[in-house]
Amino acid sequence: MRAVGRSLPRVEGVDKVTGRARYVDDLVFPSLLHAKTIRTTLPRCRFQVVLDPAFDWSRFTVVDARDIPGKNAIVLIEEDQPCLAREESQHAEEPVLLLAHEDREALEEAGAHVRIEAEPLAAVLTLDDAIAKGTRIFKRILIEKGNVEEGFHGAARVVEGTYRTGLQEQLYIENQGMIAVPGEDGSITVYGSMQCPYYVHKALKALLALPPERIRVIQTVTGGGFGGKEEYPSIIAAHAALLALKAQRPVKLVYDRLEDIAATTKRHPSIVKIRSAVAADGTLLALDAQVWMDGGAYMTLSPVVLSRGAIHSGGPYRWPHVRVEAICHATNTPPNGAFRGFGAPQTLFALENHMDRIAQELGIDPVALRRKNCLRDGDATITGQVLRQDVAAAEVLDEALARSQYEKKRKAFARAKGPVKRGIGVSLYYHGAGFTGGGETWLASKAAVEVAKDGRVHVLAASTEIGQGTRTVFSQIAAEALDLPIEWIVVDDPDTARVPDSGPTVASRTTMIIGGLVQKACRELRQVLEAHGGAGKWSPERFRALAKAYLKTVGPLKAVAQYETPKDIVWSDQTYKGDAYGAFAWGCNVAEVEVDAVTGEVRCPRMTVVSEVGNVIHPVLAVGQIEGGTLQGVGWALLEHIVMKDGRYANAQLTNYIVPTSVDAPEFDVKLLSKPYARGAFGAKGLGELPMDGPAPAIAAAMRHATGARFDELPILPETVLARLAKR
Amino acid sequence: MKYVLRVNGKRHRVDVPPMKRLLDVLREDCGLTGTKEGCGEGECGACTVLVDGVSVNSCLMPVCQVRDSDIMTIEGLSTGKKLHPLQEAFTRLGGAQCGICTPGMLLTAYELLARKKKPNSSEVREALEGNLCRCTGYTKIFESVLAAAARRGKKRD
Numbered sequence: 001m002r003a004v005g006r007s008l009p010r011v012e013g014v015d016k017v018t019g020r021a022r023y024v025d026d027l028v029f030p031s032l033l034h035a036k037t038i039r040t041t042l043p044r045c046r047f048q049v050v051l052d053p054a055f056d057w058s059r060f061t062v063v064d065a066r067d068i069p070g071k072n073a074i075v076l077i078e079e080d081q082p083c084l085a086r087e088e089s090q091h092a093e094e095p096v097l098l099l100a101h102e103d104r105e106a107l108e109e110a111g112a113h114v115r116i117e118a119e120p121l122a123a124v125l126t127l128d129d130a131i132a133k134g135t136r137i138f139k140r141i142l143i144e145k146g147n148v149e150e151g152f153h154g155a156a157r158v159v160e161g162t163y164r165t166g167l168q169e170q171l172y173i174e175n176q177g178m179i180a181v182p183g184e185d186g187s188i189t190v191y192g193s194m195q196c197p198y199y200v201h202k203a204l205k206a207l208l209a210l211p212p213e214r215i216r217v218i219q220t221v222t223g224g225g226f227g228g229k230e231e232y233p234s235i236i237a238a239h240a241a242l243l244a245l246k247a248q249r250p251v252k253l254v255y256d257r258l259e260d261i262a263a264t265t266k267r268h269p270s271i272v273k274i275r276s277a278v279a280a281d282g283t284l285l286a287l288d289a290q291v292w293m294d295g296g297a298y299m300t301l302s303p304v305v306l307s308r309g310a311i312h313s314g315g316p317y318r319w320p321h322v323r324v325e326a327i328c329h330a331t332n333t334p335p336n337g338a339f340r341g342f343g344a345p346q347t348l349f350a351l352e353n354h355m356d357r358i359a360q361e362l363g364i365d366p367v368a369l370r371r372k373n374c375l376r377d378g379d380a381t382i383t384g385q386v387l388r389q390d391v392a393a394a395e396v397l398d399e400a401l402a403r404s405q406y407e408k409k410r411k412a413f414a415r416a417k418g419p420v421k422r423g424i425g426v427s428l429y430y431h432g433a434g435f436t437g438g439g440e441t442w443l444a445s446k447a448a449v450e451v452a453k454d455g456r457v458h459v460l461a462a463s464t465e466i467g468q469g470t471r472t473v474f475s476q477i478a479a480e481a482l483d484l485p486i487e488w489i490v491v492d493d494p495d496t497a498r499v500p501d502s503g504p505t506v507a508s509r510t511t512m513i514i515g516g517l518v519q520k521a522c523r524e525l526r527q528v529l530e531a532h533g534g535a536g537k538w539s540p541e542r543f544r545a546l547a548k549a550y551l552k553t554v555g556p557l558k559a560v561a562q563y564e565t566p567k568d569i570v571w572s573d574q575t576y577k578g579d580a581y582g583a584f585a586w587g588c589n590v591a592e593v594e595v596d597a598v599t600g601e602v603r604c605p606r607m608t609v610v611s612e613v614g615n616v617i618h619p620v621l622a623v624g625q626i627e628g629g630t631l632q633g634v635g636w637a638l639l640e641h642i643v644m645k646d647g648r649y650a651n652a653q654l655t656n657y658i659v660p661t662s663v664d665a666p667e668f669d670v671k672l673l674s675k676p677y678a679r680g681a682f683g684a685k686g687l688g689e690l691p692m693d694g695p696a697p698a699i700a701a702a703m704r705h706a707t708g709a710r711f712d713e714l715p716i717l718p719e720t721v722l723a724r725l726a727k728r
Numbered sequence: 729m730k731y732v733l734r735v736n737g738k739r740h741r742v743d744v745p746p747m748k749r750l751l752d753v754l755r756e757d758c759g760l761t762g763t764k765e766g767c768g769e770g771e772c773g774a775c776t777v778l779v780d781g782v783s784v785n786s787c788l789m790p791v792c793q794v795r796d797s798d799i800m801t802i803e804g805l806s807t808g809k810k811l812h813p814l815q816e817a818f819t820r821l822g823g824a825q826c827g828i829c830t831p832g833m834l835l836t837a838y839e840l841l842a843r844k845k846k847p848n849s850s851e852v853r854e855a856l857e858g859n860l861c862r863c864t865g866y867t868k869i870f871e872s873v874l875a876a877a878a879r880r881g882k883k884r885d
Contacts, residue, residue: 013819016827017811017834019762019802026761171862173766173774174828223764223828224862257767467826467863620868624822627865654771654860662856665866 003479003486004682007620010472011491012221012465021221024177024192029250032179033061035243036107037253038097038114039263040089043332043647044123047089049097052113060110061100061247068242070209074234075202081298081335083207083238088121091297092647093263093334095235100243100251123332125647127269127294130329138295139303141310143324143576145382151286151321155277159358163274163350164713165696167642167649168267168635170339171659174223176233176264177254180240187214188241194233195225196504197462197494203234204241219494225466226632227338230506231300232264261652265337266642268293268305268328272313272350277321282364284373287319287382291326291347296335302328305336307436309343311580312693314382315351316393316430317373322382333647338506340629341692344431345636352427352697353712356704366701367406370397370428385579390675390685392612396588397428403669404590404608413705421595425701428588429693432581433508433686438573440513440582441565446500447517449478449525450558452490453551455544457482457525459491459518462502463510468688469621470510476617477515477681481522484540500560508686511617512583513563515681520561528559566679583677583685586612589630589694592666593702597725600718604634604699607666611690612673615683619672622687626670629691635660637696641715731795735760736804746792750784751775753791754801762802762831766860773859776832777801783839783858802831805838813876814838823872825863833859837873846877 015021040047049064051057065072065084072086073079085094097114101107124130152158178192188208194200197217204215217237222229236253244251255263270293277286291310295302310326359366374393380386401407406424413422434440448460459478465471471491479486492498502514530538532554533546550557571578590608595601609630616622639658643650651657676683700711709724733740735758742757754760754777763786766774770785777786778800806812814834817823824830833856840847840855847855852873853866861869 007822009819010822010824012827013824014811014815016824016830017815017818018806019760019831021827022761023764023828025765026755172826172828173772173860173862174764174826175766222826224826226862256765257769257772469825620822624825624864624868627867628825628863629865631865632862653769654767655769659860659862661858661860662853662866662869665853668865668867 003476004617007618008472008476008486010469011475012471023174023223024179024220025254027179027191027220029179029181031249033100033102033243033247033249033251034104034107035098035100035240035251035253036111037095037239038099038111040085040094040096040116040118041092042118042120043092043125044121045089045118046087046121047116047118050115050117052115055110055113059101061243063098063242063246064096067246068207071206073206074238075206076199076231076300077303078299081300083235091332091334095239098239098243100247123647125332125644127271127292127329127331130294130331131292136330138299138328138330139306141307141326141576143310143322143382145319145384146321148286148288148321148323152277155285156280157278157362158275159278159361160275161354161357161712163272163353165270165346165349166714167269168339168640169261169642169657170226170228172224172226172228175255175257175260176229176236178233178236178240179250179252180237180244181250182244182248188245189216189218190237190241191218191220192233192237193222193229194219195229195464195466195506197496198501199231199504200234200237201496203238207238208241217496219464222464222466226340227342227506228264229466230338230504232337258653261657262649263334265300265335267339268295268302268336268343268346270346272347274350274354276354276358278358278362282362282369282372284317284319286321287314287324289313289324291324293328293343294331294336295328296331296333298335300335300337302336304436305338305343309347311383311432311436312344313347313351315348315355316375316428316586318375318379319382324382340632341689342507345633345692345696348429348693349696349714352429353700356701367401367426374428381580383580384577390583390677392586392673392675393428393430395673396586396610396612399671399673400426400588400590400608400610403610403671406590410705419597421597421706423593423595423702423706424590425698425705426588426590427694427698427701430584430586431508431690431693432584433512434582435507435509437571437580440563443503443563445503445514445517445563446560447502447514447521448500448558448560449518449521450556451547451551455547456488456490457484459489460499461514461518462494462499463514464494464505466505468625469618472621473511473515473617474518477518478522480682481519482526482543483538484543488540508688508690511684512680512686515684516679517561517563519681521559524559524561525557582679583614585685585687585690587690587694589698591695591698591702593699593706595703595706595721600721602638602703602716602721604638604666607695608669609691609694610671610673611687612675613687613690614677614680614685615674616672617682617684622672623670625688626691627668629688630668630695631660631665633692633695634666634699637699637714638716641717731791733758733794733799735799736801744791747790749787750789750791750794751786754786760801760803764828764831766828773832773836774829776835776859778835778839781839781842783836800835802834805834813879814873817872817876821872821875822864822868829859829861833861833869841877849874
């Protein structure tokens with residue numbers, strides 16, 4: 001009765017298909033108040049909030065920065081982002097005042113009676129401007145390997161290129177929201193849509209100056225995250241909590257779509273400049289790259305996003321000599337933050353596009369160039385991480401080429417004539433799973449299993465189910481580790497009063513790392529029982545008998561596992577050298593495009609994706625992650641475009657921020673390969689972010705094949721296509 | 729204004745302004761929170777319900793337009809404990825990830841299968857184009873709908 005490796009029906013499934021699943025906006029509390037956030041509208045200004053004296057404010061709960069009992073900051077890596085700005089704002093969507101009332105229409109009316117008297121201050125609104133003016137640097141990273149000058153010295157060719165990517169909205173379909181409920185003892189409980197209950201907990205502790213046990217954070221069913229619900233929920237929780245504590249009533253703060261797009265974090269825009277040295281036969285010799293990212297007005301998670309971007313900037317290739325400098329600048333725009341891939345899609349788009357440029361300039365086949373230089377067992381990455389046994393670059397490449405009939409189509413498309421041009425292109429990439437560098441050591445995450453009186457096993461972890469299937473996967477892992485039927489496993493709600501801190505639900509770490517801890521805790525539980533009950537054949541019935549006896553005679557039956565960094569994983573944050581990730585997953589995409597030369601429209605009718613992701617715990621869920629992530633990548637490449645106007649997003653609504661629909665989705669051919677990772681749960685590697693890396697560069701390569709023009713900037717919109725075609 | 733709405737075969741008496749969105753009346757006055765708000769402007773389809781068998785965005789429809797109609801929401805798709813074949817297929821084949829688009833997606837698919845017994849995959853694609861999903865890449869949704877249609881077809885043969 002194996003549980004791992006089978007596509008069992010999702011344990012979260014029935015509630016979601018019957019409408020019974022309760023998302024935050026579905027919850028009702030007695031005497032609930034609704035809330036509204038008042039924001040500045042100028043990118044940078046000195047301001048004063050003026051409440052209309054003629055309006056009756058007595059019916060409203062009104063909160064500003066003076067109502068904050070603790071630190072006026074959303075504590076994360078830094079404490080630079082205020083919970084509510086005072087006097088000066090750093091971007092145009094800065095929250096300054098909060099209102100609560102039982103009637104939503106009354107809130108709208110009250111909002112119209114708040115005036116912000118603002119005096120504009122000089123603002124920097126673009127990354128180019130930030131680089132030119134040298135604004136605040138959130139983080140600078142330097143990666144060096146070998147001697148880059150030496151690499152260029154012996155080069156037959158030096159190939160240079162500059163690549164740009166834009167903002168992208170996560171666009172989970174459930175808008176962000178929180179409900180805060182005050183306790184009579186001054187405590188606060190927060191329910192809401194989130195990826196990381198303990199991030200919210202940490203932020204509330206500092207803001208409210210409360211001891212940890214007085215704050216309880218409970219994740220409700222969450223309608224998608226993709227990174228967008230990693231750090232921003234702390235802000236909404238903070239606002240709801242302040243209002244609830246002042247009103248002494250439950251407060252619901254749920255954004256509508258317009259506010260959600262306007263105010264919450266986006267993927268960092270990037271500029272990547274690459275200079276590379278190549279031998280005449282196509283051997284890569286040296287990489288000299290400069291990476292810039294736009295962090296927006298506050299730090300959020302920018303240093304870590306930049307770090308992942310920098311580490312992935314060499315792609316899955318052997319570079320003997322490397323110098324990568326990465327810098328994240330501040331601008332006076334809403335803060336950018338976590339989004340699936342976390343910096344890697346930006347630098348991999350640049351690098352993979354650059355590989356095509358190298359092939360073009362040297363007159364070599366782009367596939368041959370990749371095959372010649374891709375990492376193999378025993379090779380080292382740009383941080384000097386020696387990859388021992390699970391390198392799959394060549395395997396995913398070969399498999400994707402074969403499945404997609406790449407060579408045949410490459411020739412056929414090139415010969416075809418007509419107004420619709422077709423092209424096919426390839427991308428090769430890898431993605432590190434788990435927190436970057438020393439992150440996992442620093443998190444020291446925990447997970448636990450506990451046997452209840454009825455003999456069922458409860459999994460306790462702060463890892464959230466946000467659509468990817470956490471509860472199903474944890475159930476499978478526990479069932480497998482304890483040899484029990486999956487129905488005997490219960491995964492508890494992520495509730496900080498009940499579950500240990502398993503770290504955030506991000507970085508493709510939930511199955512691999514936290515799943516690994518669940519497996520470890522189960523192993524310990526089993527050992528405890530076997531030691532207690534003596535030898536005998538293990539069976540579910542015997543487990544239940546042993547557990548019940550233990551509970552009766554000894555007491556609670558619980559095992560906690562904590563992450564310990566294996567001794568052979570060594571990383572230095574000072575030199576940026578060493579083992580950046582426990583494991584890498586590998587991917588190759590082959591994209592086909594159809595380009596209408598008259599309208600500039602681009603379609604991606606087919607996408608082959610081959611992913612090596614270690615042992616697969618649940619094939620249907622795993623493929624679902626790959627397909628969904630790939631379509632987000634297709635959207636980033638071809639459709640999703642945020643237009644900036646005076647430091648704000650001009651198209652903060654679904655009418656004109658376009659994401660892929662069912663008719664935009666390519667036909668997918670997804671194939672999973674498996675090289676088990678001994679330290680992941682049952683050999684699993686992280687896979688959630690991997691699929692975001694491949695689509696954009698494969699599409700850009702296919703576009704060049706179709707049109708002969710280079711596309712070095714995302715998104716590739718019809719306007720850009722027509723302009724490029726007109727130039728040729 | 730007082731209205732009597734017929735939702736999933738049951739009568740609900742509500743007293744609401746005539747221009748209140750059907751979405752809010754269902755969620756707040758009828759207590760049927762399975763219908764979700766995604767965008768509030770008719771773009772995402774998360775709030776899809778069937779009005780006299782036709783799929784509509786309930787965020788764009790005022791309650792005064794539906795007083796003589798039969799409304800079906802996700803809560804009405806299965807009777808008792810047995811899942812509708814569409815629901816069963818979505819659960820088994822990965823058609824639902826985060827689940828927030830799922831109620832709307834299921835009702836649109838139900839409408840499709842009501843008018844077309846055996847749709848092909850491009851008909852499924854086109855039928856669902858008004859329902860956005862950010863999780864699945866849609867493929868598992870297409871597979872779920874086709875599997876439900878096939879299963880239903882088999883039963884009747």
